[in-house]
Amino acid sequence: MLPLLSFLKWLSSGLLLCLTLCLLGMPTWAISATCPTLALEMKAVAPRVWLKPADPHAASGWREPTVVWVNNHDIWVLDPGPHRCAGLALRGWLARRWPDLPQRLINSHAHPENVLANAAWPLGTPIYALAETKTEMAWRCPDCLATLRRTLGEAWTQGTEIILPNRVLQAGQVLHLGGLPWEVMAHTQAHTESHLSLWQPTQRIWIPVGLVAWDGLPDGTRSHAKAWQAALQDMAQRQPQHIWGAADTRLSLHRWLDTRWYWQAVMQQLQDLQAQGQSVLEALPRLSIPPHLSTPDLSPERATARHQQNLLREWQHLENEDF
């Protein structure tokens, strides 16, 4: 009996050791067996640049665009996604193509859909953001993560932790990505309190990230319409030839124009009410979304609710300006 017990003990400790070594030797992006299947379709948009387009219906919650540039010596990722599972899928895609290139991340703004996948990269990976965005993330990410867990569930959000940026970007700073210079544009109170977009001046490519409403209807929860309008107007004066974010060029352009036009329509509705001496609270039940706005990615109820919230918020901003 004693030799049998000794043998079993030796066997179990050996298996444990083997398991530990296997895990240590395995790249972390490969330890994603328990994540739900995520079909990652990266679209080549220029030499050495890939886009995961915005997808308002993504069951994974990866609804915002992600951009990857491959340099000679490193890889840059703009907004890695909403959770660790998304980040692991992207790391797997990168590792199968460029296993030896170190990776750097950029966080455009403090929304969970864009940045919580930071958790999939090894600690110490360079993560760049505007200083104000980092502050916003530190303040908001705990609530954002809790909301994400509630809405997406544990299967998608497992292992997701809050990893804050550790490198600072400045407005006007130039990054050399995919063989071209890209200028960091900083926007305040447009979409969120602090938001960056990237501008490529020679080919006039703009990556607006959250400044364009990819589901067709802007959400002004954390913005001021005037500041958002000003940011869009500033970029319009640069006359972008290409906008990256949606599944194709035409839809990206369409969404950009819709976002600009929407805020104009909101301000016009509010000015009309003021001119008529009406309160937005009284008029709200009959104020629906502007008729020419296309919102196929939202239910009519959700679109109306978001629009009315936008009107209320902007009305409050106008009231505050008056005093």
Ligand SMILES: [Zn+2]
């Ligand atoms: Zn956002």
